[in-house]
Amino acid sequence: MNLTLKVWRQKDAAAPGHFETCQARDVLQDMSFLEMLDVVNEDLLARGKEPIAFDSDCREGICGMCSLVINGIPHGGQRGTATCQLHMRHFKDGETITIEPWRAKAFPLVKDLIVNRSAFDRIIQAGGFISAYTGGAPDANAITVPKPTADAAMDAAACIGCGACVAVCKNASAMLFVAAKVSHLNLLPQGKAEKDKRVWSMVSQMDKEGFGNCTVTASCEAVCPKEISLNFIAKMNRDYAIATLKGE
């Protein structure tokens, strides 16, 4: 099939950006979306033009590096699918596809479709860990974790840190990402000791980074490639309220 792409091009954060139109020819159904872009880039390179810059690494939906807004939807709108797992069989011959970067104040643009998501790292640095020194751990079975708790913690821990939840949110809120990490650690007995401090510090850092407030539009849950549940936001709000009461 043949497609028309309208791709966001921007040299760097300071330069103005614009849509550039290019053609993707002889696209096969079995190609992934990023492989389609690879082919377009090969063609650009062959013509001595600068290829489109976009992030990706694992191409299996797990590293969280890929980040494209496709036809207005982060990761393209296939349920539970990251951009790199989206395949061309979901598109029609002759279609025009717009491709844009994540857009959020807290994710400054780097180039073309690449943004800077280091704010997420700083939120984790603020408290998204259990302070367990290497070497001092008791036998792994000394602390039992009820299966439902372990499963819920795993549901939350599945977040790949891609930032689609922020990109889709009209407030550019990072609540789903932060709630996922807070819940993963706060649910587990190992994480109890630092529970209050964790939620407090991570939420403060989130605010400092310039992410917006959550007004529960639930668009984040809909685009999340790992289908992280909105319930974790409610859980984090509870943890946060308790921490506040205790005067963290």
Next chain:
Amino acid sequence: MNLDAKIPGGPLSQKWDKHRFDMKLVNPANKRKFEVIVVGSGLAGASAAASLAELGYCVKCFCFQDSPRRAHSIAAQGGINAAKNYQNDGDSVFRLFYDTVKGGDFRSREANVYRLAQVSNNIIDQCAAQGVPFAREYSGLLANRSFGGAQVSRTFYARGQTGQQLLLGAYQALSRQISLGTVQMFPRTEMLDLVVVQGHTKGIIARNLLTGEITAHAADAVVLGTGGYGNTFFLSTNAKGCNVSATWRACKKGAFFANPCYTQIHPTCIPVSGEHQSKLTLMSESLRNDGRVWVPKRKEDCPKPPGLVPESDRDYYLERKYPSFGNLAPRDISSRAAKEVCDEGRGIGPGGLGVYLDFADSIKRLGENVIRERYGNLFDMYEKITGENGYKVPMRIYPAVHYTMGGLWVDYNLMSNLPGLFVIGEANFSDHGANRLGASALMQGLADGYFILPYTIGHYFASAKIPRPSVSDPEFKKSEEDVRNTISKLLAVRGKRTATSLHRELGKLLWERCGMARNEAGLQTALKRIPELREEFWKNVNVTGGSGDLNQALEYAGRVADFMEFAEMLCFDALHRRESCGGHFREEFQTAEGEARRDDENFACVAAWEYQSPGRAPVLHEEPLVYEEVHMSTRSYK
């Protein structure tokens, strides 16, 4: 040169304890005076950087992704081994050790592997304490599964995302140290050279991938945890960014590269669908616990839909050839068996490069729900990629390059022949011999980073006592200039071919000549062709843009240039090793039944290669492998 592995004396089971006692310590108050560079933030790098910082060292950590959390380790699916014997099924440190040595076809170092099995238990304790959400039983105790053909259930897992969860555990520990200011993190920064001053490794040259800025970093020691070189083959299950540059450039600075020909081809990957293919996707081998592998008995049946091939016309070749292990035969053996049936013209799917992995029997026996519960995410992934429903039609699979057992040579202390250069995780060669068993790479990466390197590096500091040079030292200046020159050279070619097309060509050549099966004539062809391809690269590559900002074409071209050089060493090693062992199958050396024929008399050794200069064959150094406690038996999975 005499390669001294520095294996401690005494009985195998006491070597590590004794060595830990014998090693010199660094006074706690002095630790902060030592700077350590850790390149890599995968399981190995992140665990090392966090643990070293906890001990009090000043750490700088580098990775090329935008966040340390995205290192390739994140993609590991299946699980991590440990000798906990929680299932009471007869596991022990010695059994894990023995299985690993045997699985590696008796080409790994006995003492290292024993230590790996010993610390495996500490890893699970550590990860559980960090909050890694391992799978649990209803009792709340940890669950295990058997994996990769092991006869005991010793694999710990977190759904199909074990690597992700273990890496997040290490990343969180690392993040904590970053917030404490003990680790300085450099994401989107690529190491482009190693700096050696008066025989000791003292720093690196790195490029900021966003600004193009080139910086020199001096340290008291450098740790490489930069992963494997599977992408030399272009197509592999590795992440797109995985590359050999860090270890190769260290090799060009004098570090020996050991056993590069030991590459692991994983039997269960989704077959190639066309020229555009950018990478291959692994389907966890846990699927082989319930799936049966087959091809039609007759060529004529291959194009038919699988449902129209009656049971009697199917060849369940693994069950036929290896009755006791069947579909769970080890990776190297299963992969070769798939290649064999495809070579006979009995492969299925596009190009005849595929075999069926069929769940019909298990679904009949257990119900679709049970299969969905066990492997749902894998079936989803398969459907996303192929558009086919694996519950209804058998999956199509084919072997693909997956892991590299070879790597920089290290001694028992994980230090290379270049003093002050430590190598951990997949980047070193030490523990898997000629074939790695499932769920043991995660174990090794974390063993190295959490529990081995933090001890051994202190011994180096306490004994070497070599001052840290400043970055104005001439060696730094020279390295920096070399790096700049290479970049300018790449940008100056302005030829007609893309780095991708040249890389793809190199990959195809290696896959054909140095892939699942190798022979002398094929390797000679490859060794003739690689230098030509390299020349073509430097004459005709087209890299657009400049060096002063984010330029992915430039980054990639630099990595391809290194693959082009490294591939030659890989083939030299494959040619030199005139035996078949593990992942290295030389067609000339097989038994009458087509099984690998090892040659313990001549090749029970590590082949460590010393780089010479462009176009000159590398020089071989051998480390004999001496087995004190185990008998080198012939692997049989019949």
